[in-house]
Amino acid sequence: MTTILVLGPAGSGKTTLVKALCDYARLSRKYNDVRSCNLDPGSRDDFPWDVDVRSIVTVEKVMEEHGLGPNGAIVKAYGILAGHVEALFADLEHTHSDLAIIDAPGQLEPLIFSEVGNLLIDSIKKLFDDILAVFLLPGDLINTPSSFAFLLLTLTGLQLTIHAPLLHAVSKADLLLPATESYIGDGKALRERVLDATRGQLTEFASRAAEVVERLLPAMQLVKISITRDGITGIGDLLDLVDETRCSCGDLT
Ligand SMILES: Nc1nc2c(ncn2[C@@H]2O[C@H](COP(=O)(O)OP(=O)(O)O)[C@@H](O)[C@H]2O)c(=O)[nH]1
Ligand SMILES: [Mg+2]
Numbered sequence: 001m002t003t004i005l006v007l008g009p010a011g012s013g014k015t016t017l018v019k020a021l022c023d024y025a026r027l028s029r030k031y032n033d034v035r036s037c038n039l040d041p042g043s044r045d046d047f048p049w050d051v052d053v054r055s056i057v058t059v060e061k062v063m064e065e066h067g068l069g070p071n072g073a074i075v076k077a078y079g080i081l082a083g084h085v086e087a088l089f090a091d092l093e094h095t096h097s098d099l100a101i102i103d104a105p106g107q108l109e110p111l112i113f114s115e116v117g118n119l120l121i122d123s124i125k126k127l128f129d130d131i132l133a134v135f136l137l138p139g140d141l142i143n144t145p146s147s148f149a150f151l152l153l154t155l156t157g158l159q160l161t162i163h164a165p166l167l168h169a170v171s172k173a174d175l176l177l178p179a180t181e182s183y184i185g186d187g188k189a190l191r192e193r194v195l196d197a198t199r200g201q202l203t204e205f206a207s208r209a210a211e212v213v214e215r216l217l218p219a220m221q222l223v224k225i226s227i228t229r230d231g232i233t234g235i236g237d238l239l240d241l242v243d244e245t246r247c248s249c250g251d252l253t
Contacts, residue, residue: 008136145193187217
């Protein structure tokens with residue numbers, strides 16, 4: 001089974017992409033049985049998910065039961081989820097599903113900067129040992145060169161801790177400005193834009209970080225995805241990249 005975990009900052013378009021990917025994969029007939037999975041306990045949608053974390057825990061309930069505010073409840077909910085990942089996905093084992101697409105918990109920060117977040121990622125990986133992650137870089141955010149650079153550096157850290165193939169995609173590509181196109185695929189141009197923005201306040205550390213960013217960009221294959229009322233682009237390219245990556249990782253099924 002191919003398992004895709006969609007990650008990214010809050011509001012980057014994860015849920016929208018997971019739903020569109022499921023629709024696309026089902027219509028393409030390339031897969032026999034596609035399963036949609038919601039791992040966001042803070043979600044409020046009424047989409048008919050095949051697997052839904054809210055059958056086990058919701059942020060709202062944790063706030064009520066533990067007298068916590070939203071931030072504390074999110075971390076607590078991720079911890080509860082980490083202990084129930086196997087039970088949550090138990091039914092998937094008894095299906096003939098060949099593609100599962102997982103919408104990651106909504107808030108990136110508690111997921112990657114907390115112990116329970118790391119525990120949660122570990123338990124998902126244990127269950128799906130050939131999982132592949134897709135990290136979304138939202139177009140509106142990367143219109144600012146320093147925000148783009150920051151996301152790239154965050155991604156580097158994530159790549160070193162997640163121990164799974166990590167693909168990158170620009171979401172909300174319809175919001176990219178023409179000026180962004182001049183550095184989105186050009187490490188040197190991005191580094192210059194980042195340095196320009198520091199207005200002489202550059203420390204040695206920041207200067208080296210900008211050098212890292214320049215070197216990172218050519219190593220990334222950025223699929224551009226846009227899902228709007230006017231149309232959808234990039235989904236097929238993303239699924240092709242998933243297939244390519246699985247093959248190059250040794251799975252030729
Ligand atoms: N313009 C534009 N908006 C998008 C796109 N994808 C998602 N959105 C909007 O961005 C907002 C956040 O999307 P959502 O999927 O809930 O993000 P999540 O928090 O990462 O799950 C919603 O209002 C979506 O309609 C896109 O490709 N283009
Ligand atoms: Mg979401």
